[in-house]
Amino acid sequence: MTNMLNRRQFLQKGAAASLATTVLFKGAQAMSAPAAKKPVAISTWSHGIPANEAAWKVLKAGGTALDAVEQGVRVPEADPKEMSVGYGGRPDRDGHVTLDACIMDDKGNAGSVCFLEHIKHPISVARLVMEKTPHVMLAGEGALQFALENGFEKEDLLTDEARRQWEDWKTKADYHPEVNIENHDTISMLALDVHGNLSGACTTSGMAYKLHGRVGDSPIIGAGMFCDNEVGGAAATGHGEWVMRTLGSFLVVELMRQGRSPQAACEEAVMRIVKLQPNFDEVQIGYIAINKAGETGAYCLHPGFNYALYEDDKNVLIDAESYLKK
Ligand code: ASP
Secondary structure (H helix, E strand, C coil), rough: CEEEEEHHHHHHHHHHHHHHHHHHCCCCHHHHCCCCCCCCCEEECCCHHHHHHHHHHHHHCCCCHHHHHEEEEEEEHHCCCCCCCCCCCCCCCCCCCCEEEEEECCCCCCEEEEECCCCCCCHHHHHHHHHCCCCCEEHHHHHHHHHHHHHCCCCCCHHHHHHHHHHHHHCCCCCCCCCCCCHHEEEEEEEEEECEEEEEEEEECCCCCCCCCCCCCCEEEEEEEEEEEEEEEEEECCCCCHHHHHHHHHHHHHHCCHHHHHHHHHHHHHHHHHCCCCCCCCCEEEEEEEEECCCCEEECCCCCCCEEEEEEEEEEEEECEEECCC
């Protein structure tokens, strides 16, 4: 079931329960905090709704958070209408669809691919890097070679619509990235399974019309996504350069480790960017976070970032609170 709420209505609804859990959830005590809400899946933007549905099937059947996040983000990766992820993603300046993705499990294992072309499901390649190699990250040609050696199919990911928009853009070639609901972006997903374990995934075609070779935050462990099964997980969307400069997802998790709620931790991570870049008119950043108790939070710089939260058998799209107001 899908409902629309804004963040404030949603917070009011859950305020009492949340306060009780927050009191329990301080620093090291978090590891033994009882009565976590689970399962939970949280993901960025409205494409998080169908992604959460796929993740929820895994979670409700008692599956792992790792399987849930992989299955979840594969939905927008395969959807040609999602023009910021996987198949159908907008190309770089030179017309190449180049993909970035990362995944982390509940044991601190991580896998990632960046600057990968021709593979529809970079998240599954990232998982294989994690599970089958001694490495964390493979890039470009090497990542493609690894994917092909492991049975992935080489495909043309540039759809007619993405090509048309790119041709149109080339008439001016004005690099002016906008990241908001209208052209929503990266899918990042975090899940807490019924066993109490956390995992996360993040996958994107990156900023549209970026320079060839540009890699954003999404495949960088600790920037685009980070999970620590003792504490919680966090993930980002938006202008990756700012997330990378502040190692945003790692920062959110470390703030939760020190006792902040997921909401407060996301707010502080956005404030770091506000301090670094006072001229943030063209910068949008959104964070989502979850802790071991199943509490969630989200925050963004400009209004316009929404996220999908599946808990208590409801899948809800929520407008995140923002630093700047409408
Ligand atoms: N963070 C992604 C990147 O910078 C894109 C996005 O989420 O908007 O590549």
